[in-house]
Amino acid sequence: MKSSVPHLLDGSAIGLSGLCLVHCLALPVAAAVSPMLGVWSQAEWVHLIFVLLAAPLSVAALVMTRPRRPAAIALAAGGLALLAAALLFHEAETAMTVAGGLVLASGHLVNWRGRLHPPHAHAA
Template identity: 55%
Template sequence: MPQLSARAGDAVAISLSGLCLAHCLALPLAAAALPVLGLWAEAEWVHWAFVAIAAPVSLWTLARPAHGGAVRPGLLALALAGLALLVAGAAGVPDHDAETPLTVAGGLTLALAHVINLASGGRQAA
């Protein structure tokens, strides 16, 4: 069962990254056509909500023995880098113009860590 739980955690984390990407890339286009969605697309709380959901799911999935093997520090570091980029984007660091690129980079980095973890199956890190 632990293998199923880790796989489920990876799947949830990848899905959350996909939602984050959809929010960053598709929602601004929809917001141009529907001004009401513009309020939600620009709402600061949405970015922090994604970080608040992504961080515990990712850390729970990657900071424990992967698929019956050992904790994989490289994947954990990759996920932490992705989360740091998401936080920087949500905080508007270094400026508001960098928000979308940082958030997209963070979501892709985090998703990559989970894709690698999911693809590794029962293999342990070398």
């Protein structure tokens, strides 16, 4: 059952990216309706929690996958870098977070699809 662990981790990482996107895009709209939600849409600790969950989950999913896929690793690293940069540069926080979440999810989709459709060895 060890081979199902990376599949579960990739699926969890994709789900976390989706939750992050909902937080970034839907919560500010909901905050217009309810001021209490406005506190959550601006809370720095929420973004930090997403990054602290995404980083180890992503690394675990990509490290446990054999063979490793350079495209998936590059996409995931870029996505995590954008998420981390959003914590530092507040001017474009939402744009960087949305882009980072999408790029990170794309890396996990590449990883997931690669496991479902492994490359065939070519006959010499």
